[in-house]
Amino acid sequence: MGLLSDPNRRRALIGMLTRLNAPICMICYMAGVAWFMGLAFEPFTLRTYMSENAMGSTMVEERFPAGERALATGREFAAHKKKTGGMPVDWLVRTMQARGLEVYTQRFSRKLPFPDEDKERYMVKGTNVYGILRAPRAPRTEALVLSAPCSPGNENNQAVGILLGLAQYFRSQIYWAKDIIFLVNEHDLIGMQAWLEGYHHTNTTGMDWSPLQGRGGSIQAALSLELSSDVVTSLDLVLEGLNGQLPNLDLANLFYAFCQKIGVLCTTQGKLPRNDWDTTSGYSHAVQTMMLMVLKQASSRPWGDHGLFLRYHIEAASIKGVNSFRPYKTDATTVGRLLEGMYRKLNNLLERLHQSYFFYLMPSLTRFVSIGYYMPAFGLLALILLLRALDLWVQLSSPPTRTTEDGVEVVPASPGVLSILTPLVISHLTGVALYTLPVLSQELAVEHFPVSETEAVVLTAIAIYTGGTRSHDTHRLLAGEGTEQGWKVLKLVAVLYLAVLLGCTALINFSLGFILALTLVPLAAFITPHVPKTLSAVVMVILSPGLTLLFAVFFFQELQETPVTLQEGWMLYLSVISQGILDHALYGSLLYPLAALLVYPCWLLFWNILFWK
Amino acid sequence: MLLCLTDGGIALFCVNPTSWQIIVFIYIYIYIYIYIYMGNVHSDKAGQFFNSGHTNNWAVLVCTSRFWFNYRHVANTLSVYRSVKRLGIPDSRIVLMLADDMACNHRNPKPATVFSHKNMELNVYGDDVEVDYRGYEVTVENFLRVLTGRLPASTPRSKRLLSDDRSNILIYLTGHGGNGFLKFQDSEEISNVELADAFEQMWQKRRYNELLFIIDTCQGASMYERFYSPNLMALASSQVGEDSLSHQPDLAIGVHLMDRYTFYLLEFLEDIHPSSTTNMNQLFKVCPKSQCVSTPGHRTDLFLRDPGRVLITDFFGSVRKVEITMETINLSSPMEPLPERINCTVHILYMCINKHIIPTAIIMYYVPRQKLLRDVFPCT
Numbered sequence: 001m002g003l004l005s006d007p008n009r010r011r012a013l014i015g016m017l018t019r020l021n022a023p024i025c026m027i028c029y030m031a032g033v034a035w036f037m038g039l040a041f042e043p044f045t046l047r048t049y050m051s052e053n054a055m056g057s058t059m060v061e062e063r064f065p066a067g068e069r070a071l072a073t074g075r076e077f078a079a080h081k082k083k084t085g086g087m088p089v090d091w092l093v094r095t096m097q098a099r100g101l102e103v104y105t106q107r108f109s110r111k112l113p114f115p116d117e118d119k120e121r122y123m124v125k126g127t128n129v130y131g132i133l134r135a136p137r138a139p140r141t142e143a144l145v146l147s148a149p150c151s152p153g154n155e156n157n158q159a160v161g162i163l164l165g166l167a168q169y170f171r172s173q174i175y176w177a178k179d180i181i182f183l184v185n186e187h188d189l190i191g192m193q194a195w196l197e198g199y200h201h202t203n204t205t206g207m208d209w210s211p212l213q214g215r216g217g218s219i220q221a222a223l224s225l226e227l228s229s230d231v232v233t234s235l236d237l238v239l240e241g242l243n244g245q246l247p248n249l250d251l252a253n254l255f256y257a258f259c260q261k262i263g264v265l266c267t268t269q270g271k272l273p274r275n276d277w278d279t280t281s282g283y284s285h286a287v288q289t290m291m292l293m294v295l296k297q298a299s300s301r302p303w304g305d306h307g308l309f310l311r312y313h314i315e316a317a318s319i320k321g322v323n324s325f326r327p328y329k330t331d332a333t334t335v336g337r338l339l340e341g342m343y344r345k346l347n348n349l350l351e352r353l354h355q356s357y358f359f360y361l362m363p364s365l366t367r368f369v370s371i372g373y374y375m376p377a378f379g380l381l382a383l384i385l386l387l388r389a390l391d392l393w394v395q396l397s398s399p400p401t402r403t404t405e406d407g408v409e410v411v412p413a414s415p416g417v418l419s420i421l422t423p424l425v426i427s428h429l430t431g432v433a434l435y436t437l438p439v440l441s442q443e444l445a446v447e448h449f450p451v452s453e454t455e456a457v458v459l460t461a462i463a464i465y466t467g468g469t470r471s472h473d474t475h476r477l478l479a480g481e482g483t484e485q486g487w488k489v490l491k492l493v494a495v496l497y498l499a500v501l502l503g504c505t506a507l508i509n510f511s512l513g514f515i516l517a518l519t520l521v522p523l524a525a526f527i528t529p530h531v532p533k534t535l536s537a538v539v540m541v542i543l544s545p546g547l548t549l550l551f552a553v554f555f556f557q558e559l560q561e562t563p564v565t566l567q568e569g570w571m572l573y574l575s576v577i578s579q580g581i582l583d584h585a586l587y588g589s590l591l592y593p594l595a596a597l598l599v600y601p602c603w604l605l606f607w608n609i610l611f612w613k
Numbered sequence: 614m615l616l617c618l619t620d621g622g623i624a625l626f627c628v629n630p631t632s633w634q635i636i637v638f639i640y641i642y643i644y645i646y647i648y649i650y651m652g653n654v655h656s657d658k659a660g661q662f663f664n665s666g667h668t669n670n671w672a673v674l675v676c677t678s679r680f681w682f683n684y685r686h687v688a689n690t691l692s693v694y695r696s697v698k699r700l701g702i703p704d705s706r707i708v709l710m711l712a713d714d715m716a717c718n719h720r721n722p723k724p725a726t727v728f729s730h731k732n733m734e735l736n737v738y739g740d741d742v743e744v745d746y747r748g749y750e751v752t753v754e755n756f757l758r759v760l761t762g763r764l765p766a767s768t769p770r771s772k773r774l775l776s777d778d779r780s781n782i783l784i785y786l787t788g789h790g791g792n793g794f795l796k797f798q799d800s801e802e803i804s805n806v807e808l809a810d811a812f813e814q815m816w817q818k819r820r821y822n823e824l825l826f827i828i829d830t831c832q833g834a835s836m837y838e839r840f841y842s843p844n845l846m847a848l849a850s851s852q853v854g855e856d857s858l859s860h861q862p863d864l865a866i867g868v869h870l871m872d873r874y875t876f877y878l879l880e881f882l883e884d885i886h887p888s889s890t891t892n893m894n895q896l897f898k899v900c901p902k903s904q905c906v907s908t909p910g911h912r913t914d915l916f917l918r919d920p921g922r923v924l925i926t927d928f929f930g931s932v933r934k935v936e937i938t939m940e941t942i943n944l945s946s947p948m949e950p951l952p953e954r955i956n957c958t959v960h961i962l963y964m965c966i967n968k969h970i971i972p973t974a975i976i977m978y979y980v981p982r983q984k985l986l987r988d989v990f991p992c993t
Contacts, residue, residue: 061865137719175721348681
């Protein structure tokens with residue numbers, strides 16, 4: 001007979017499961033963490049390689065000559081920007097037209113749910129300017145985008161300068177098979193969102209924009225350039241986009257291939273490449289790079305202007321110029337040549353980039369780990385939840401009988417639906433409150449407390465978060481004292497709910513799922529009403545999503561080699577929360593709704609289980 | 614002394630000659646002997662001159678890839694086309710199959726040109742290239758139809774391989790291949806078995822006298838492994854398990870311009886002119902491993918002549934053999950009509966076509982059964 005259909009064998013298996021549950025869970029957890037840490041170890045990773053046949057090798061001759069002229073244009077741009085106090089629309093339109101592009105503008109405006117530190121006002125208004133270089137002989141069916149943000153102050157002037165210089169150079173070539181769109185967007189991501197929505201005729205975030213008068217074809221790839229100095233020592237590639245989405249790995253491969261060919265130092269996550277993977281420091285360097293990528297991906301926010309393209313299935317990356325204290329400098333002409341080479345190769349594409357991986361982690365720019373290799377780390381953590389659920393199921397199906405004082409054996413009554421449903425409903429209602437109230441009640445809070453709107457929102461959120469922990473009283477009020485069976489059923493439901501939630505999250509955004517699993521799974525596995533209450537309550541609070549975020553903020557700063565003090569860290573934490581809420585409202589980032597509506601209620605369920613009796 | 618004129622040992626007549634009769638007889642004998650001997654010498658030389666046995670040359674040049682990054686395959690094919698034209702085969706005898714999307718490709722920095730040397734020394738596209746099958750017409754089905762001659766009646770002459778049993782055909786294939794197959798235009802494949810069968814059909818229909826098959830793809834030698842028809846000679850740029858490599862990229866155009874084997878093949882062909890006597894053994898030595906990185910291979914076991922006696926121009930050029938004769942030949946006897954009872958071979962189908970003008974497509978898919986049997990199988 002089969003393993004599971006033979007009753008004897010089944011009993012033996014179940015017996016083993018119940019006896020060894022806790023040790024197996026511990027082993028799985030440690031194995032999961034070890035697997036994850038091992039991903040950065042170089043022999044376990046693969047070297048990156050170009051998968052797309054059409055892009056081939058880097059054998060074009062880049063001839064961009066006009067780096068200095070591009071920098072001069074950038075300085076002109078800076079002067080005009082200062083004069084107009086914002087985006088110098090007229091100057092940009094004139095300059096782009098002089099270079100032979102078809103120039104269009106787009107105006108947009110957005111009412112923010114609450115003013116953040118950057119904008120400090122409710123209404124954001126701006127203009128995007130873009131010029132289309134039409135392919136000389138091709139039909140207008142495909143396009144590539146090169147964008148540079150118009151930032152206030154002295155930032156990114158050189159980026160716009162190089163963009164205009166490249167536009168002039170590209171205009172005189174006849175080998176373009178796709179239209180190239182040169183975009184200068186205002187207000188970074190808000191402007192980019194408006195442009196993309198206008199280009200694709202969608203309106204997902206409630207922004208107000210004027211329709212685009214001119215259009216290219218469907219966009220195949222996009223690069224966003226950020227350059228704030230005349231010379232650079234290295235170029236940093238930023239891949240993480242909205243909701244943790246990543247562009248096709250071929251784009252990173254292309255960038256690295258050209259960096260190698262031209263001889264520019266290229267980095268990812270701002271970390272320099274190292275060769276000594278067999279030493280401890282080399283390995284920890286790789287782990288740090290990978291952890292930075294994991295944290296950035298888990299934050300679900302776009303880390304460059306490219307991040308919003310990914311939602312439209314356009315492969316995009318941001319290239320940031322970094323000027324540090326190294327002796328070897330790269331000038332603007334070389335940066336221009338690198339971009340020229342990349343665009344020439346992207347020009348050869350016949351279909352969208354799809355040959356290489358879409359889900360990967362990069363411990364360095366030359367090494368990657370694909371989804372098949374990193375998913376088992378999460379799988380091992382999810383296994384713990386399933387083992388716990390099985391254990392509870394077994395316990396529930398054969399409940400221990402109690403003998404009353406009369407000596408009568410009483411099978412404990414199965415818990416009423418109400419006693420299970422109440423904590424569920426209350427937790428989710430608290431979650432809904434956490435999601436909606438902070439933004440809705442900011443005026444109320446500002447009236448009564450001496451805080452700004454942003455602080456009001458954030459502090460309301462924290463207040464609701466901590467207030468929710470009192471919710472365990474409510475179910476007792478409604479349903480009376482809980483039974484032994486009751487908490488087991490609730491825990492079974494909660495564990496399965498958490499497993500499904502984390503599983504779905506990990507599929508879309510592995511980093512977020514993994515980080516949540518790291519803290520929530522041990523919680524879910526070991527919380528019962530019988531563990532010591534105070535200690536467990538402290539542990540639960542430490543492992544709650546809110547504090548995970550706080551630790552992540554400190555860890556992130558540590559990894560970026562800019563450690564912060566407690567005070568600064570706390571302010572950073574508050575700004576991260578406000579940015580999360582804002583991202584959700586502006587671009588549709590899913591971290592805030594996920595955390596407020598699903599993860600927090602799940603955590604509350606376990607809190608209820610802890611205080612069941 | 615008796616002098617007998619014998620005919621195969623049988624005495625025809627015997628005389629008893631005098632001395633002057635003997636001398637005259639000896640003279641006559643010597644004269645007849647010399648006459649016959651000289652005749653033999655003439656026919657030997659003539660025999661040598663007409664050693665190849667072909668009267669016309671055809672070339673089928675196929676490039677099986679498309680897309681910009683396969684520029685080199687088109688350049689390969691066009692370079693062979695140029696050489697073959699230079700050596701005398703006219704466009705009417707060349708079937709050129711190309712995807713033809715290189716010269717006017719939007720990515721071509723020099724539109725309307727296809728270069729085969731870097732620094733753009735040699736434009737092989739030119740003004741007078743005649744592509745017979747272009748674009749999506751380059752399919753396995755069309756290639757096999759060209760080879761076997763089974764084309765619809767509406768096909769123009771330029772798209773047909775109108776060879777006969779005295780044609781020497783050069784077939785050149787290039788593209789992406791693997792072990793036992795060749796990829797056509799990224800959507801279908803031709804296998805080595807299909808190709809061998811197509812050649813066998815050609816042999817049975819007497820569509821070639823001798824055939825030279827050159828293939829420049831990865832693992833090209835696998836394509837000629839299955840040949841079994843006589844008079845086939847095959848060359849390939851690489852053995853099974855090896856990749857054929859490309860030769861040189863051009864940095865201005867941004868792609869590789871040619872494959873190594875064809876590059877050295879062309880260097881070799883540049884030295885050939887219509888009257889050169891270079892033979893096939895030298896062709897086999899083209900592109901050794903040191904230059905090609907892959908090991909070129911060849912196959913001559915099905916070829917009836919010795920490759921050392923086969924001229925390059927037998928296949929690559931259209932060398933007309935002209936013999937001037939002073940004799941008159943009587944052509945007054947009438948041609949014999951085709952016999953009613955014929956051998957039941959592949960000629961059956963030919964007859965059907967000629968007699969009933971049934972389009973080939975209909976024969977392939979719908980044959981009026983009674984007609985076919987009654988008319989065509991008289992011997993059963």
